[in-house]
Amino acid sequence: MTLHWIAATLALLLGAWQLARPKGGLWHRRLGWAWVIAMAITALSSFGIYSAMPLFGTFGPIHLLSLWTLICLVIAVIAARRKQLGVHRGFVVGAYLGLLGAGIGAFAPGRLLGNLVF
Known part of the structure; x- marks a missing residue:
């Protein structure tokens, strides 16, 4: 859970920075790779977190988003x-x-972060 939270926070911050800065160039590529790695760690580490609404074993709807995120990262890098x-x-x-969206959803009532914060 800690790895997931740290990677997600890093991806959130790096992503905001990347979107706000000029595109192209060496720093865009370097920070982009850091963002891709943080996003991949976030998505992969989510598979170790049990779903409150399991669809298949311990996996739920949010895990479908994680799978889609990994696909998006591959497509984005290839593109x-x-x-x-x-x-x-x-x-x-x-x-x-x-x-x-996943971050906002993590703070919903009944979710771990939502319960901790509210």
Whole structure:
């Protein structure tokens, strides 16, 4: 759970920084790779967290988002390497918005963070 939270927070901060800064160049690529790694760790570590609404074993709807996030990251990296910047931008922004949505959902009533904070 700690690894998931740290990676998600890092991805949230790096993603905001990347979206606010000029695109292209060495720092965009370096921070982009850091963001991709943080997002991948966030998604992969979610599979070790039990779902409150299991669909298959201990996995629930949020795990489908994690799987989709991993797919989006692969597509975004391939698109960037192929200079398909519109595709890259769409999948990166979409993955970041998914991260924001999952983060907001984590604070919902009845969820662990929601119970801790409220």
